[in-house]
Amino acid sequence: xxxxxxxxxxxxxxxxxxxxxxxxxxxxxxxxxxxxxxxxxxxxxxxxxxxxxxxxxxxxxxxxxxxxxxxxxxxxxxxxxxxxxxxxxxxxxxxxxxxxxxxxxxxxxxxxxxxxxxxxxxxxxxxxxxxxxxxxxxxxxxxxxxxxxxxxxxxxxxxxxxxxxxxxxxxxxx
Amino acid sequence: xxxxxxxxxxxxxxxxxxxxxxxxxxxxxxxxxxxxxxxxxxxxxxxxxxxxxxxxxxxxxxxxxxxxxxxxxxxxxxxxxxxxxxxxxxxxxxxxxxxxxxxxxxxxxxxxxxxxxxxxxxxxxxxxxxxxxxxxxxxxxxxxxxxxxxxxxxxxxxxxx
Numbered sequence: 001x002x003x004x005x006x007x008x009x010x011x012x013x014x015x016x017x018x019x020x021x022x023x024x025x026x027x028x029x030x031x032x033x034x035x036x037x038x039x040x041x042x043x044x045x046x047x048x049x050x051x052x053x054x055x056x057x058x059x060x061x062x063x064x065x066x067x068x069x070x071x072x073x074x075x076x077x078x079x080x081x082x083x084x085x086x087x088x089x090x091x092x093x094x095x096x097x098x099x100x101x102x103x104x105x106x107x108x109x110x111x112x113x114x115x116x117x118x119x120x121x122x123x124x125x126x127x128x129x130x131x132x133x134x135x136x137x138x139x140x141x142x143x144x145x146x147x148x149x150x151x152x153x154x155x156x157x158x159x160x161x162x163x164x165x166x167x168x169x170x171x172x173x174x
Numbered sequence: 175x176x177x178x179x180x181x182x183x184x185x186x187x188x189x190x191x192x193x194x195x196x197x198x199x200x201x202x203x204x205x206x207x208x209x210x211x212x213x214x215x216x217x218x219x220x221x222x223x224x225x226x227x228x229x230x231x232x233x234x235x236x237x238x239x240x241x242x243x244x245x246x247x248x249x250x251x252x253x254x255x256x257x258x259x260x261x262x263x264x265x266x267x268x269x270x271x272x273x274x275x276x277x278x279x280x281x282x283x284x285x286x287x288x289x290x291x292x293x294x295x296x297x298x299x300x301x302x303x304x305x306x307x308x309x310x311x312x313x314x315x316x317x318x319x320x321x322x323x324x325x326x327x328x329x330x331x332x333x334x335x
Contacts, residue, residue: 112330113329
């Protein structure tokens with residue numbers, strides 16, 4: 001919302017716009033269809049009928065980053081993959097969010113070696129970290145629910161902007 | 175009667191001693207496998223002999239694995255794993271890599287499969303293959319420094335991480 005974003009103090013109108021915008025944003029999160037390792041398999045399961053992420057309004061996995069606003073980093077990020085991941089992130093339109101799924105994306109996981117990036121937050125800003133190796137689909141769903149709460153706190157009003165600190169989800173939910 | 179796998183070591187050394195004298199340095203058996211240690215300078219002709227000679231026909235280069243002995247001289251060794259699909263033989267071809275050049279003659283002219291295998295050995299061990307058509311890294315990014323599978327490469331990531 002480039003035209004009115006940050007132009008007005010918080011008032012009744014910005015509140016109303018926020019409510020509508022954030023509802024729309026929170027319940028139509030479009031992730032990039034992008035997986036790197038075994039976590040991607042759990043991510044796919046999250047979409048299946050058994051867990052059905054669509055119940056939470058995030059069912060449209062887009063093959064193009066230009067149509068997506070959530071990146072789920074599902075798996076091990078190697079140094080060879082890192083520039084490609086960053087490029088995908090840069091191609092996503094604002095506002096955009098990143099979920100670091102599993103131990104590898106969070107901190108390199110078991111791979112403390114020459115080829116693996118020790119945490120995807122060295123490349124892109126992360127909003128939600130999900131623990132697990134790999135995390136269960138329930139955990140990824142929990143990440144989406146927390147992300148939705150976060151999206152619903154966004155505002156177009158002129159406020160001092162400081163990025164919200166990232167959230168960490170434990171193995172049994174936050 | 176086709177010789178059995180366990181007998182090919184003796185037969186091969188006899189065959190090679192007659193056809194390519196001085197090429198084989200020694201023969202070793204280990205757990206049913208047969209390894210020929212070959213002189214580096216005679217590698218290509220030995221490989222061509224093993225592939226093309228009728229009683230052997232090692233037409234399939236299954237794998238190429240460099241070994242880093244670190245404190246040994248010469249430091250590196252390369253093992254070529256050969257299969258004869260016609261006779262169902264397995265053979266290991268071992269060759270020392272000279273320390274000064276860290277370079278071996280390429281076997282891409284004998285087995286096409288050597289192309290990517292030699293690139294992998296170059297990428298991870300830094301062994302060069304003279305005569306390779308396209309010797310560049312195959313797995314790591316092109317701007318990588320060092321060769322990670324060498325024994326003296328740091329275990330836990332690159333410097334500064």
